[in-house]
Amino acid sequence: MKIEKAIDIVLRNVRIIDPLTDRDEVRDIHLVDGMIGKIASGLKGGASTRSVDLTGVVAAPGFLDMHVHLREPGFEHKETIETGCMAAAAGGFTGVCCMPNTNPAIDDESVIRLIQEKSRRALLGLVDVHPIGAVTIGRKGEHLAPMAEMAAAGAVAFTDDGDPVHDAELMRRALEYAGMFNRPVIQHAQDIPMTRGGVMNEGFCSTELGLPGMPAAAEDVMISRDILLAGYTGGQYHVAHMSTAGAVDLVRAAKVKGLRVTCEVTPHHFFLTDDAVRSFDTNTKMNPPLRTKFDVDAIREGLRDGTIDVIATDHAPHSFDEKQVEFQSAPFGIVGLETAIGLAVTELVYRGILSLDRLVRLFSVNPRRILHLPDVTITEGARANLTLFSPDQSWTVDPLRFHSLSRNTPFAGLTLRGKPFAVANNGVICWSD
Amino acid sequence: MPLKSRHLLGLHGMPREDIELILETAISFREVLDRPIKKVPPLQGKTIANMFFENSTRTRLSFELAERRLSADVLGFQTSGSSVSKGETLKDTARNIEAMKVDMVVMRHWAAGAPHYLSNVIDANVINAGDGAHEHPTQALLDLYTIHEKHGKIAGLHVCLVGDILHSRVARSNIYGLTALGAKVSVCGPATMIPHGIERLGVQVFHHLDEVIGNVDVLNVLRVQLERDAGRFFPSLREYHHSYGITKGRLEKAGKPITIMHPGPINRDVELSSDVADGEHSVILQQVLNGVAVRMAILYLLATGNQ
Numbered sequence: 165m166k167i168e169k170a171i172d173i174v175l176r177n178v179r180i181i182d183p184l185t186d187r188d189e190v191r192d193i194h195l196v197d198g199m200i201g202k203i204a205s206g207l208k209g210g211a212s213t214r215s216v217d218l219t220g221v222v223a224a225p226g227f228l229d230m231h232v233h234l235r236e237p238g239f240e241h242k243e244t245i246e247t248g249c250m251a252a253a254a255g256g257f258t259g260v261c262c263m264p265n266t267n268p269a270i271d272d273e274s275v276i277r278l279i280q281e282k283s284r285r286a287l288l289g290l291v292d293v294h295p296i297g298a299v300t301i302g303r304k305g306e307h308l309a310p311m312a313e314m315a316a317a318g319a320v321a322f323t324d325d326g327d328p329v330h331d332a333e334l335m336r337r338a339l340e341y342a343g344m345f346n347r348p349v350i351q352h353a354q355d356i357p358m359t360r361g362g363v364m365n366e367g368f369c370s371t372e373l374g375l376p377g378m379p380a381a382a383e384d385v386m387i388s389r390d391i392l393l394a395g396y397t398g399g400q401y402h403v404a405h406m407s408t409a410g411a412v413d414l415v416r417a418a419k420v421k422g423l424r425v426t427c428e429v430t431p432h433h434f435f436l437t438d439d440a441v442r443s444f445d446t447n448t449k450m451n452p453p454l455r456t457k458f459d460v461d462a463i464r465e466g467l468r469d470g471t472i473d474v475i476a477t478d479h480a481p482h483s484f485d486e487k488q489v490e491f492q493s494a495p496f497g498i499v500g501l502e503t504a505i506g507l508a509v510t511e512l513v514y515r516g517i518l519s520l521d522r523l524v525r526l527f528s529v530n531p532r533r534i535l536h537l538p539d540v541t542i543t544e545g546a547r548a549n550l551t552l553f554s555p556d557q558s559w560t561v562d563p564l565r566f567h568s569l570s571r572n573t574p575f576a577g578l579t580l581r582g583k584p585f586a587v588a589n590n591g592v593i594c595w596s597d
Numbered sequence: 598m599p600l601k602s603r604h605l606l607g608l609h610g611m612p613r614e615d616i617e618l619i620l621e622t623a624i625s626f627r628e629v630l631d632r633p634i635k636k637v638p639p640l641q642g643k644t645i646a647n648m649f650f651e652n653s654t655r656t657r658l659s660f661e662l663a664e665r666r667l668s669a670d671v672l673g674f675q676t677s678g679s680s681v682s683k684g685e686t687l688k689d690t691a692r693n694i695e696a697m698k699v700d701m702v703v704m705r706h707w708a709a710g711a712p713h714y715l716s717n718v719i720d721a722n723v724i725n726a727g728d729g730a731h732e733h734p735t736q737a738l739l740d741l742y743t744i745h746e747k748h749g750k751i752a753g754l755h756v757c758l759v760g761d762i763l764h765s766r767v768a769r770s771n772i773y774g775l776t777a778l779g780a781k782v783s784v785c786g787p788a789t790m791i792p793h794g795i796e797r798l799g800v801q802v803f804h805h806l807d808e809v810i811g812n813v814d815v816l817n818v819l820r821v822q823l824e825r826d827a828g829r830f831f832p833s834l835r836e837y838h839h840s841y842g843i844t845k846g847r848l849e850k851a852g853k854p855i856t857i858m859h860p861g862p863i864n865r866d867v868e869l870s871s872d873v874a875d876g877e878h879s880v881i882l883q884q885v886l887n888g889v890a891v892r893m894a895i896l897y898l899l900a901t902g903n904q
Contacts, residue, residue, distance in 0.1 A: 368794030372609065374709040374731030374766055377793070444710030488688055490708035492729065 226258030238267025339399025509582025
């Protein structure tokens with residue numbers, strides 16, 4: 165990874181895909197002092213201009229991963245804000261939203277300030293880190309956290325992710341209260357009594373493996389309840405890491421009704437099924453768990469038909485030793501920032517489920533719209549916020565080359581098509597290895 | 598002819614020939630157990646560690662006896678609770694034991710998949726003595742042996758597993774072993790204790806004993822976990838006994854002798870009435886005796902097989 169100031173660089177022959185300006189064409193982009201100068205063909209620049217030939221590379225508005233666990237403060241042996249930002253940049257993201265299940269939890273302004281300060285020092289401030297605040301104090305599901313204070317400090321949304329907001333009354337009030345600041349409530353949808361002790365999807369695989377299961381219905385009942393509450397309150401509701409066919413149907417129906425309901429899916433939930441757990445590899449243990457082929461097919465259809473708004477990684481780093489235990493003892497979660505583009509291009513673009521234009525919407529346009537962040541476009545005079553990736557390039561996932569502090573991935577050794585090439589943001593450009 | 602695997606982790610996917618090889622080998626060890634001197638030398642100089650991460654009496658004693666009768670050196674420990682709560686990981690415990698130059702590890706663990714994990718991190722042969730609700734291959738093999746001893750065959754028999762299928766490693770391993778050898782297998786228990794998709798393993802599902810009991814040759818009756826299950830999976834032991842308890846009266850209605858098996862320990866008058874447990878068609882104590890012979894066969898085949 166190489167970082168430099170984007171002072172005077174011409175990106176030659178790059179394919180610009182910018183859904184909001186309806187642009188898909190090969191041009192040169194001149195980056196000048198962190199801004200987009202001219203966009204044209206055959207740009208020369210001046211004597212000091214550096215010129216890089218990017219034939220075959222796509223330039224898109226910077227990707228934003230709205231579901232990342234940066235682990236700092238509290239779990240710096242898994243990830244820090246700095247290493248998380250490096251992983252984001254290496255994976256092609258210019259922005260991330262960090263989840264509040266830190267220690268202390270992100271449940272007041274001071275933790276938000278800490279994260280903002282640290283992220284500005286990481287990678288010369290290249291990666292925008294948008295904190296997501298807790299819905300309840302300490303994520304305990306009892307008392308509403310100070311959302312007004314956190315929203316004013318920069319919290320872009322609220323969630324108790326890692327745990328659901330289980331109490332329906334509290335969820336109702338959270339939707340009402342967060343609505344005053346135009347912030348979505350993001351739900352980790354999981355009925356707790358139905359999933360107690362569960363470590364994988366409940367189904368034929370869990371029956372064979374004898375592992376305690378978490379039924380898909382436990383996710384669906386909570387989303388179903390929450391959609392009713394979103395309708396009743398008028399609040400903005402977003403489903404985190406949606407994993408079941410039933411949930412896709414519920415969100416689709418809610419959208420038809422015109423409710424303010426959106427959702428995200430992770431690459432592992434459109435790529436793997438619970439068959440992967442047969443290895444007892446603890447890197448196939450995540451929450452929500454890997455589901456069945458039926459669910460994966462429904463998610464792909466939801467991606468194709470637009471029901472699913474966002475691809476987010478649920479990047480959840482854990483140290484090597486924490487995962488080197490019995491499957492039932494292992495923590496939930498896998499890292500995702502550095503494999504997301506490869507998995508999405510390989511599995512969605514090359515299988516004809518998403519065009520590159522739609523892919524950019526799911527990684528860049530839609531998450532910003534859900535979070536009410538300014539649109540990012542590739543236009544002359546705009547700040548350069550770019551993700552560059554090579555859709556045709558094949559590469560093999562090697563966790564030892566990750567920039568994340570953790571390597572807990574089930575995708576080691578997998579050959580993917582679609583490789584992050586560089587990211588530019590906040591006056592800095594970072595070239596991937 | 599050696600076994601195809603150097604570990605015994607489960608019966609899922611185990612080739613039929615391997616199961617038959619173990620059962621045939623067990624016949625000669627069963628004969629050893631009837632001799633006045635019950636010790637034979639084939640595992641002399643081999644060291645076997647019995648690692649029991651979950652309470653067990655009969656399986657542990659059965660393995661230990663089998664190991665000693667084969668002249669192996671035996672060490673072991675028993676602990677309950679998770680490795681995490683003990684402060685040392687399973688991997689570290691296993692590596693420490695392996696550092697003492699152990700040839701084989703017999704492991705009982707509360708977590709499904711723990712023996713698979715172990716087989717990936719140490720070089721010794723690993724024998725699964727029961728992992729969570731996943732598999733208990735040696736129990737199923739001794740069950741197969743006992744059925745064969747009693748009936749002279751396995752193919753074509755109808756074996757019904759009764760009770761808590763959901764939490765039972767014995768049930769899973771029995772299903773894999775019995776279906777591999779051509780038996781007809783059914784399960785019977787409350788709907789709350791029948792795991793999702795079990796019929797895809799080739800078994801028929803019943804919820805009412807009287808619907809199936811007239812057609813079976815063998816009832817393998819599973820233990821009710823008294824402390825855990827009452828109230829969550831069925832309303833009371835009284836109702837459980839009424840619906841699924843095997844009683845003399847119920848067996849008489851079947852109109853033919855039915856072999857009664859139980860992996861032990863028995864809750865008398867819950868899943869089995871005493872007159873059935875001790876009755877003429879019960880092979881429960883033969884299971885215990887055969888268990889030693891079957892485990893001797895497994896230890897012998899793994900220790901002398903392809904390394």
